[in-house]
Amino acid sequence: MTLQEATNYFKSLKTETTKKSEIKVYNQFIEILSKLENREFTTHEIQSIEVELDSLNLKSNPENRKKIVKKSLLKFEKYLRDTFSLTSKGYYTNLGVSLGVLFGVVAGILIGERFERSLGISFGICMGLFIGVFIGRRLDSKVKAAGNIL
Structure with missing residues (x-):
């Protein structure tokens, strides 16, 4: 899954729900993905990020989607912190x-x-x-x- 595909996926999930807590998690994911798109990465680094996005299984349809997406967000942030030394603000x-x-x-x-x-x-x-x-x-x-x- 490319960065753009992931961003579009979370934007579509955001329009489907009315729960503020879910929208907040989706916005966090969208913000991280958009900031990653604006950074300069080598093709190898972009591929490794896309492989990590694929391994998160974001397109599965679980019952409690918010819980799964929140865990995936934490896992993705940990991956970015460990691999590229990128941390979120604060x-x-x-x-x-x-x-x-x-x-x-x-x-x-x-x-x-x-x-x-x-x-x-x-x-x-x-x-x-x-x-x-x-x-x-x-x-x-x-x-x-x-x-x-x-």
Whole structure:
């Protein structure tokens, strides 16, 4: 399946549904595919992307199409990230926030042993969040400067 065929397929799926959540997933796929069409790739790289699109089995008719397409979108984004070092906008910021809050809770529990527990946990979450956002934004800006953002 070529990039143009995939884009047309998702546009047709988008017109068939009225559910906002499905439309959002289709729009994400269309956006990624259109940005890939605008990038300069060798013929070998384009062929490998098309082979990956074929392996996703997008044209099957499952009962829960949104769930299958969402999983396919995540798999396709992982493929682009691993193969071409292409990430979506805000990828590292989201990852930094998640990990920052996670480690912030742990740090907050450790800090909370000396002070009031709820105060320690809230302080840990806040600090983890700020550190995660800071690191994530820095990594996102590096990726953007390198031109590897979708």
